[in-house]
Amino acid sequence: MLRCLSLTLLFPVLAVLLGVSSAEIIDLTSQEFYEMATTGQVDLMIDVRTQAEWNTGHIENATLMDALALQLAQNLRTAEDVLRNFSLWECRFCRVVVYCRSGARASNALQLLELAGFEGPLYNGQGVSQWTAAGYELVTTPSVEDRYCMVPNMETAVLRQSSSRSVCRAMAIYEQHQREVDAARNLFLAQMQSHNATGYSYLLHVYGNFPPVGYPWLVTVELQEMMMGMKDPNTTAPMAMIVDPWYGIKGDTVLAAEATGDLPTPNASTDILAEMEDGNNMGWLTVYSILDLFDKIQDGIDRLADDIQVVYNLEWGYPEDISIDYDQQIADEEFYATASNFTLVDMEWYTMEIHYEHNNDIDATDTMGTSFFAADIQSDLNDNKAQWEGLGLTEYFFEYTWIEGGGLLMEFPWSVHVRDEVVVEVTNAAGQDITITDQTGALRTMVNLFDAVQDGLDRNAYMVDVKFDGTYGYPSDVWIDYDSQRADEELSVTVSYFSTEGLP
Numbered sequence: 001m002l003r004c005l006s007l008t009l010l011f012p013v014l015a016v017l018l019g020v021s022s023a024e025i026i027d028l029t030s031q032e033f034y035e036m037a038t039t040g041q042v043d044l045m046i047d048v049r050t051q052a053e054w055n056t057g058h059i060e061n062a063t064l065m066d067a068l069a070l071q072l073a074q075n076l077r078t079a080e081d082v083l084r085n086f087s088l089w090e091c092r093f094c095r096v097v098v099y100c101r102s103g104a105r106a107s108n109a110l111q112l113l114e115l116a117g118f119e120g121p122l123y124n125g126q127g128v129s130q131w132t133a134a135g136y137e138l139v140t141t142p143s144v145e146d147r148y149c150m151v152p153n154m155e156t157a158v159l160r161q162s163s164s165r166s167v168c169r170a171m172a173i174y175e176q177h178q179r180e181v182d183a184a185r186n187l188f189l190a191q192m193q194s195h196n197a198t199g200y201s202y203l204l205h206v207y208g209n210f211p212p213v214g215y216p217w218l219v220t221v222e223l224q225e226m227m228m229g230m231k232d233p234n235t236t237a238p239m240a241m242i243v244d245p246w247y248g249i250k251g252d253t254v255l256a257a258e259a260t261g262d263l264p265t266p267n268a269s270t271d272i273l274a275e276m277e278d279g280n281n282m283g284w285l286t287v288y289s290i291l292d293l294f295d296k297i298q299d300g301i302d303r304l305a306d307d308i309q310v311v312y313n314l315e316w317g318y319p320e321d322i323s324i325d326y327d328q329q330i331a332d333e334e335f336y337a338t339a340s341n342f343t344l345v346d347m348e349w350y351t352m353e354i355h356y357e358h359n360n361d362i363d364a365t366d367t368m369g370t371s372f373f374a375a376d377i378q379s380d381l382n383d384n385k386a387q388w389e390g391l392g393l394t395e396y397f398f399e400y401t402w403i404e405g406g407g408l409l410m411e412f413p414w415s416v417h418v419r420d421e422v423v424v425e426v427t428n429a430a431g432q433d434i435t436i437t438d439q440t441g442a443l444r445t446m447v448n449l450f451d452a453v454q455d456g457l458d459r460n461a462y463m464v465d466v467k468f469d470g471t472y473g474y475p476s477d478v479w480i481d482y483d484s485q486r487a488d489e490e491l492s493v494t495v496s497y498f499s500t501e502g503l504p
């Protein structure tokens with residue numbers, strides 16, 4: 001008791017002398033100890049009782065170090081030697097639990113380990129008294145000597161780069177990165193959700209193993225809605241129904257990237273449409289969305305990159321500064337990026353602008369450069385409708401697919417014969433006649449198609465994407481997403497055949 005007291009008084013002085021920062025010492029209940037030990041969260045379990053006490057039974061997987069505390073107390077200035085003597089030097093970064101009979105000796109030993117340079121977290125597992133009182137068994141197996149933290153070769157990949165790191169420490173670092181990136185991604189998604197965000201823009205600066213290419217880029221990103229598939233449990237067919245609004249974020253897609261710096265390529269001095277299918281790769285550079293940046297960090301963790309450093313924005317969660325060195329032995333394979341000037345963008349307006357393609361003119365760069373707002377779509381719809389009506393067709397044949405909501409299984413395309421705006425005959429893809437009076441609600445004429453586009457505009461749909469036939473003016477391809485936050489309410493119409501002569 002007296003010795004303990006004097007040691008306690010010495011601690012602050014020694015701590016200053018040794019210049020060590022204090023590790024956290026956490027008291028565990030026996031239940032918590034058991035939980036941690038049996039779920040692989042303990043790297044090293046030290047029993048600091050005497051050999052005689054040990055012989056009467058100990059906790060499974062423990063290592064007996066009866067002389068550890070005394071040796072440390074007597075040789076704190078050469079603590080490294082003591083730790084090496086106990087094969088503990090490599091375990092300084094491990095999750096260590098110390099226990100004794102009732103917890104008092106464990107507490108002393110932990111404070112000494114802390115002073116000796118253990119970084120923690122350090123756990124006091126109390127004693128075998130509490131352990132057995134809680135109903136757990138003791139065993140009489142030999143002391144564990146081949147401990148995880150002492151066997152660097154076990155995880156050569158982890159230690160490939162830096163032999164100074166213990167396996168436990170390396171693992172702890174990756175775990176820490178994992179926790180941080182998970183928390184940051186969740187914060188980011190939660191922020192997007194709570195702001196009902198439809199998109200955002202930010203300045204992306206990527207630098208590393210390639211020549212500077214005009215970064216930073218002003219990147220505009222659209223958030224994708226969460227799709228909620230609904231199945232009829234009886235038939236497993238998709239149910240055509242409008243589900244409750246679902247405010248979820250599935251992902252984000254880079255819509256546009258605009259260089260803000262000097263560009264080395266004279267070609268690239270204009271805006272670049274970044275609506276790319278192959279992972280945003282624009283050939284000579286890559287534009288990342290914020291979720292892509294999270295994936296990049298995750299990739300660094302998964303590949304056990306030698307060095308990962310990330311600063312996350314505390315309010316929004318996005319990574320402000322990323323530095324990943326995959327292999328310290330190899331040059332020019334690092335990834336560095338910064339994200340700044342983050343701003344929410346109202347995509348309801350933005351996509352209306354860039355998704356519209358008129359008169360079959362699918363030159364996306366043209367539409368990028370010009371503003372097409374709802375009024376422009378309306379005016380184009382009017383022009384095309386006038387074109388269609390001007391032809392005064394009394395009879396026509398066409399094939400179409402009309403999918404509303406989650407998708408009706410109606411064996412599209414349907415082949416329709418229309419005379420004087422009245423459907424006189426219709427067959428489905430299987431060649432079966434459909435009764436004209438059938439109240440399926442899926443029977444359409446070209447006038448219905450024009451009305452559907454008009455309806456989308458009247459309802460201020462989130463996205464109206466329509467192509468008109470150049471010759472006849474009818475809407476040949478229609479995609480209307482009425483509400484960006486709501487899945488399975490979109491309208492998709494495709495006209496796959498049209499003739500005034502007859503069906504194919």
Ligand SMILES: *[C@@H]1O[C@H](CO)[C@@H](O)[C@H](O)[C@H]1NC(C)=O
Nearest residue numbers: 034036037038039059060061
């Ligand atoms: C001891 O280690 C074995 C093997 O890892 C594990 O299954 C068991 O749960 C551990 N027991 C305790 C009490 O830590």
Ligand SMILES: *[C@@H]1O[C@H](CO)[C@@H](O)[C@H](O)[C@H]1NC(C)=O
Nearest residue numbers: 071075078080081082083085
């Ligand atoms: C380390 O152990 C050796 C022998 O096992 C002993 O002679 C020496 O004093 C110990 N050193 C320390 C610092 O405890």
Ligand SMILES: *[C@@H]1O[C@H](CO)[C@@H](O)[C@H](O)[C@H]1NC(C)=O
Nearest residue numbers: 193194195196197245247485
């Ligand atoms: C987001 O949408 C929900 C549901 O419409 C609404 O209750 C909430 O006030 C909106 N939040 C913001 C920040 O606009």
Ligand SMILES: *[C@@H]1O[C@H](CO)[C@@H](O)[C@H](O)[C@H]1NC(C)=O
Nearest residue numbers: 230231232233234235236239
């Ligand atoms: C599935 O079948 C059961 C029993 O016939 C019926 O009660 C249920 O309403 C059906 N579910 C759906 C979604 O149609």
Ligand SMILES: *[C@@H]1O[C@H](CO)[C@@H](O)[C@H](O)[C@H]1NC(C)=O
Nearest residue numbers: 264265266267268269283284
């Ligand atoms: C512009 O880009 C095209 C295609 O990548 C290339 O063939 C051409 O040489 C470039 N022009 C200039 C001036 O760099």
Ligand SMILES: *[C@@H]1O[C@H](CO)[C@@H](O)[C@H](O)[C@H]1NC(C)=O
Nearest residue numbers: 203216217218260340341342
């Ligand atoms: C980015 O933000 C900084 C600080 O708010 C501002 O000074 C700078 O002009 C912004 N840059 C751009 C390109 O918006």
